[in-house]
Amino acid sequence: MTLPGGRGGMVLTVNKRFTRMFAVSEQRAQGLVLEDLLELMTLPEDVRAELRIAWLTVPVSAPETQRGSFQWIGTDGMPLEMEWYSAPVYEGEQVLGRIYTFHDVTAERTAMRMRARFLSGVSHELRTPLTSIKGFAEFILEQYRDQLPDMAREYVEIIHAQASHLNNTFRDIIDLSRADAGELRLKKTDAHLVDIIIDAVAGMEMRFKERQQRVIMDINDDLPPVYVDVDRIMQTINNLLSNANKYSPEKGRIVISTKAIYSAEALPPSAPPDVTLPAIMVTIIDEGKGLSPEEAVQVFQPFYRAEEVRKAKIEGAGLGLAVTRGIVEMHRGKIWAEPRAAGGGGVFRFTLPISSAALENGK
Template identity: 35%
Template sequence: MDPNPAELFPETVTDSDLRAFHRLVLLAAHADAIEILLAALADHLGVPSLSIASPDDPPPEPDTVLRIPLHYRERWLGDLCAPISDNQPRDDLADRLQFFSSAVALHLVMSTRLADQPGSTAVDDATRELREERDRLEAILEATNDAILLVDTHDLLVMATPQFESFTGISRYEILGLSVEQLAQRIDDHAGLPRALANVLRALSGNFTESLGGEFELVEPQPRVLVWYSLPVYVRSGVLLGRIFAFRDATRERELDRMKTDFISLVSHELRTPLTSVKGFSDLILESNLDRLDPDSREYLSIISFNADRLITLINDILDITRIDTDRIELKPEPCPAADIVDQAARALNSQLVQRGHRLSVDIPPDLPLVWADRARLVQIVTNLLSNAIKYTLKPGEIVVSARAVETPDDLPERAPRAQICPCVVISVRDTGIGIAPSHSHRLFQRFYRIETESSRGIGGTGLGLAIVKSLVELQGGRVWFESEPNLGSTFSFSIPIARNAPLAPY
């Protein structure tokens, strides 16, 4: 496939000619109109225009037009014609035209179906089959909605589907055969195209090992969100073909995501207002008229207030999940003492602890290093785990919150994931509750996952708590895990990096 014209014309051919020839062969194979090919060649040779004269055209006027005959096997296809000008030596132009004529002839053969004519030989058959195979592959690629670019191992763009043109407004014939750097430059020259696109191409230029992906937004020719991925391509024999870039239009998907998020935020926000009244007025009666209430009314009002609290927790959880999903969660890490965090969570849940008759003990060494975390979110993590421990321990039991420093991964507890930032602090919440069967372990941290068993039935919850804990812990550089024995209890643990390794706060 790879023509080596340098051997044919060793003296006159430059590197730039070789690249241009490569590009013309690509255009000859892919562009439908010969004008595209001729324009690219005229541009390269620095002549105003080029044309093809068919064998039936009148004879040449030797002083104004240079004609180079084009042949396919024994057959004369016509002449490649260039206007002669005074500032270009005639012989030099003739040599160079001669050099490029085979690429032009290739296009004529491909487009005029010369190989289809009667009396065909084995070479004709092979040419025809190649062309048909190419047409089939192109038809398939062009029928997909994705824009696909293929860069060969010399970092030259050898394929671009029409979708690329509709996404970027850059004609694929304008870029075929260009180097990745030249293509990135074209993209930089278009004001409406994102830097990210050019940067992605540049970053992966010459890299035939990594697979990467991402997304960016286009402003022109029309606003779009493009999701892209790129990976090296090998043919079946294991030979590296190059690197593929695929771009998918995800505008509509992102729009729907945004609508969903906005809707959830709006609904959650609108729910808070009526809940403020429900919760506030029941509390107002409970707070100010306690002595005048009969026991039944007091109990009913407490139930209203308790359930208003549950709804508030639910709304907050849904808002948190939405923020986590859309990367809109804001974390302000600072050095935090674990003991304070646990204390704050325990105080918030004190009434529940007392009500259920649980005993809470806290085991935190006084010399524990500070952790690097968002204080409010850390309290939320511990509160969630503690609240689960309270909920899933049905009979009055014992809950232990402990914390200890871990210097190296070797010191981690047995069940902890090994891939961890160390040194860290591991905080654990152990209960004597109903426990979790091993079969649930892999789905436990998935959102909306709730275990339905005889013993857990009737325990309220949305299945969001642990999913939020996992996200909040991981966003802060930690990991979460658990160990459990059905009917004996569970221990949920998480790690959080310690503050002495933490980067300096940005403010």
């Protein structure tokens, strides 16, 4: 635990588990400022640099919570995977200090990786014959569409559509299992979220036109950059826009907006308590029936489908939002849905931390 004083706060105490993990004795740690303690901890330099940025940019008295993870070699020479969490400690309404907790998740991550490899292997084996089925259906439609009897053409179109649907389902299963296991490789770079949003909306233009839906972009061109895998964030926005397109009525309106969030007070009341700040928040609002409070909590679970969706027999496996959550959380962001208000409509929000480089440069 740290108290106000010095850069990052003054260390009040550490427990025995911490001393074993990071080879810093309790006597040596007590009274140090957090910046100096970080220098003493047995950590890879890249991890130390990342923690320095995360911990020292948030004042001890700030109400924000933080979380993250890192890999390293423990004092016993074994590879470890660690999750950390930082939160304010209150007395009444006053923040007294901050507590930092570390959780060894090596066993859990190992089990997840084994499951991911199994699911990935099975999905790849199934996708191989499926690709052939889809390819032959495409060939028949391209070469002989006009020569086929109406019923035969309709059957081939069904085969092609269902093969495409199954192919997307297997892709989502692979992505989900890899994200859960921490094996979804990200190629991060500083990027402007507004550009990604504009490209995503443009790519779905025909789908919106088919349903005569209007997309309104309320976005700020002056937002600071985020450090992300552009393709994966594009996938995230595509999934959310696809949901809005699917569940909104024809001639409906879809609004996508952005906002820079620098303090917990600027977050909406529906936000989770552990959003990493400062961040960019993206909101997508549609005119569908929306979600009940229970559905808003469960909608990001794999294979979950809301009651109204099942009744309407809308196509889908219930994997898209689960994959989306995995991608956002791998970027240290948060995603959530808001229960429908009196007027109905779906509301989805997600955050992505502002680039560390932008923070260091004061942008």
